[in-house]
Amino acid sequence: MYARADIVLAPTADEDLNDEQREELESSARHLYGLIHARYVITSRGLSKMIEKYKKGDFGRCPRVLCYGQSLLPLGLSDIAYQKAVKLYCPRCEDLYSPKSSRHGSIDGAYFGSTFAHMLFMVYPGMIPSKSVERIRPRIFGFQVHEHAKLLRWQEKIRDQCVRKDSKVVKGP
Structure with a gap:
């Protein structure tokens, strides 16, 4: 990568470059700009x-x-x-x-x-x-789907524990 940096940074006359070199120069310049952007x-x-x-x-x-x-x-x-x-x-x-x-x-x-x-x-x-914290509760004709009810209760319990834990962290001792 750094070997190509000299192509981008070295002053060259635009007429001295063929199409392949010009494309490589532009590609290297875009890449260098992108890496600088990541740091910026x-x-x-x-x-x-x-x-x-x-x-x-x-x-x-x-x-x-x-x-x-x-x-x-x-x-x-x-x-x-x-x-x-x-x-x-x-x-x-x-x-x-x-x-x-x-x-x-x-x-x-x-x-x-x-x-x-x-x-x-x-x-x-x-x-x-x-x-x-909102959850979609699976229902069919207004009735909760039974097999998922146990899983849903477990998920809500874990979520409530996480919310309580987060609120303790935010509020402090």
């Missing part, structure tokens, strides 16, 4: 700009109904380039989604990194949304 978005200035984009919902909204249009954040699954495309992270349901746009779906996840979304909420803890 975790700086204080970068986080400040990204929180504004998050507030406006520039990265999209969570498609999950019970997230009520929660703003999404870009997240890389790998910090290594050319591994995975960028995904969109919902901080309410803590799930990942693929971007709807093929243009956005082709962006390398390493250009945002796996750190960005989590770092953003460490710096701006007031922006962490409350977790969704």
Whole structure:
């Protein structure tokens, strides 16, 4: 990778490049820009700009109904380039989604990194949304489905324990 950096940084006359070299130069420049971007978005200035984009919902909204249009954040699954495309992270349901746009779906996840979304909420803890505690109860003609009732009660018990545990952490001793 660094061997190609001299191609991007070295001053060359545009006429001296053939089409193949020009394409390699442009590809290397895009890659270098992406890696710089990954570092920039975790700086204080970068986080400040990204929180504004998050507030406006520039990265999209969570498609999950019970997230009520929660703003999404870009997240890389790998910090290594050319591994995975960028995904969109919902901080309410803590799930990942693929971007709807093929243009956005082709962006390398390493250009945002796996750190960005989590770092953003460490710096701006007031922006962490409350977790969704609503559950859909399976029913047929208004009656709960029996086989799932036991599982549902167990899930609610665990969820209530987590909510109580979270509220103790927030409130303190």
